[in-house]
Amino acid sequence: MDKQQSIIKMFDDISPTYDRLNRVLSFGVDRGWRKRGCESALSLFSGDRATLIDVATGTGDLILFWRKAAVKLRKTIDRVIGVDPSQNMLNIAATKRLNATLINCEASAVPLPDNAADLLSISYGIRNVIEIDKALAEFYRLLKPNGVLLILEFMSRKRQTPLDRIASFYLRRVLPTLGGLISKDPRAYAYLSESIGAFLSAKELGEKLTSIGFEIAQIKEETFGINTRFVARKPL
Numbered sequence: 001m002d003k004q005q006s007i008i009k010m011f012d013d014i015s016p017t018y019d020r021l022n023r024v025l026s027f028g029v030d031r032g033w034r035k036r037g038c039e040s041a042l043s044l045f046s047g048d049r050a051t052l053i054d055v056a057t058g059t060g061d062l063i064l065f066w067r068k069a070a071v072k073l074r075k076t077i078d079r080v081i082g083v084d085p086s087q088n089m090l091n092i093a094a095t096k097r098l099n100a101t102l103i104n105c106e107a108s109a110v111p112l113p114d115n116a117a118d119l120l121s122i123s124y125g126i127r128n129v130i131e132i133d134k135a136l137a138e139f140y141r142l143l144k145p146n147g148v149l150l151i152l153e154f155m156s157r158k159r160q161t162p163l164d165r166i167a168s169f170y171l172r173r174v175l176p177t178l179g180g181l182i183s184k185d186p187r188a189y190a191y192l193s194e195s196i197g198a199f200l201s202a203k204e205l206g207e208k209l210t211s212i213g214f215e216i217a218q219i220k221e222e223t224f225g226i227n228t229r230f231v232a233r234k235p236l
């Protein structure tokens, strides 16, 4: 099994405890990251009605935050498509009232036409995509001109201040231990903290987005730099 396939299998394996663990491990703080992410992206969108593609949707958590943001900002999200290559994660998404079409596929090859979406999001997913350049180009292809991209991710970062060190201790030690205990899959949560260290910095991902053609509206770090939000637009 290649690296990408073993990552997808790992998500298949942890899918039953995924939602609960997400909340516990972030002490619920991820709700704020998601809420503010969807609201920032939706504020940048100039239209009233939108089609959304949520890539690496997993159990579909972010879709619920998009729906709440749309109500708050008085915009309509007409159509929602969630895509993910882990069938077990999608099966859990299908049990929620998401009112979304779910497609089993990878971020680097989404079987939808050019300019299919006004909004495209990927939360805590891009770090798992081996063919990242191909996936980012795919996001550009899928978005309409003026469409808005939202990425939420734990980026790799040099941690120097005392608060940085606390964040680093949490990500490297506390999170893999707690995650392993609760999910009974230590391998998966060891992977989570290793993959953060091995991933791009916010600056590097920002440069990739710009080189593809996106206009960056926002790169915002939150909670001692644990979470990074990217909001970008495909120009007209």
Ligand SMILES: C[S@@+](CC[C@H](N)C(=O)[O-])C[C@H]1O[C@@H](n2cnc3c(N)ncnc32)[C@H](O)[C@@H]1O
Binding pocket: 004, 007, 008, 011, 012, 022, 055, 056, 057, 058, 059, 060, 061, 062, 083, 084, 085, 086, 089, 105, 106, 107, 108, 122, 123, 124, 125, 128, 129, 130
């Ligand atoms: C940490 S979960 C995030 C799920 C969801 N977006 C959320 O915010 O809770 C990462 C997701 O990325 C998916 N994934 C792994 N490899 C992928 C790929 N190559 N393309 C798209 N999604 C992928 C996994 O199946 C998993 O559902």
